Amino acid sequence: MRSKKTALLNLFVTLNDNFIAMEDSLLQKPIQQLDLSDNFKEMAYNHNFKTLQDILNWPVSVLLMHDGFTHHHFQELRNFLIPVDGAHLLKTTIS
Numbered sequence: 001m002r003s004k005k006t007a008l009l010n011l012f013v014t015l016n017d018n019f020i021a022m023e024d025s026l027l028q029k030p031i032q033q034l035d036l037s038d039n040f041k042e043m044a045y046n047h048n049f050k051t052l053q054d055i056l057n058w059p060v061s062v063l064l065m066h067d068g069f070t071h072h073h074f075q076e077l078r079n080f081l082i083p084v085d086g087a088h089l090l091k092t093t094i095s
Contacts, residue, residue, distance in 0.1 A: 026052065026086070027051060027052045027053040027086075027089075029051065030051060031049060031051060031055075034052070034080070036076060036080060037076060039073075040073055043073055047066055047068070052077075055077065056089050056090065059092070060090055060091060
């Protein structure tokens with residue numbers, strides 16, 4: 001018989017693996033298929049950002065230097081990521 005600790009650990013590992021798989025699939029899904037504004041999709045197209053991963057590779061400070069990437073786009077991206085627990089993926093500092 002498994003202990004409660006082992007059962008909880010197995011549950012955590014399963015949930016964590018599912019979260020990572022969901023996160024990865026969302027990050028690789030074409031931006032044009034996501035529930036984002038037409039304005040955001042146009043900006044992404046203009047900068048050749050095809051997936052969220054393409055955008056999240058850049059620190060926010062660098063994204064804001066892109067012509068046409070505004071604070072509004074950043075807020076929309078942030079608001080999109082919060083419900084799926086993805087806001088931590090935004091690089092708010094240069095490392």
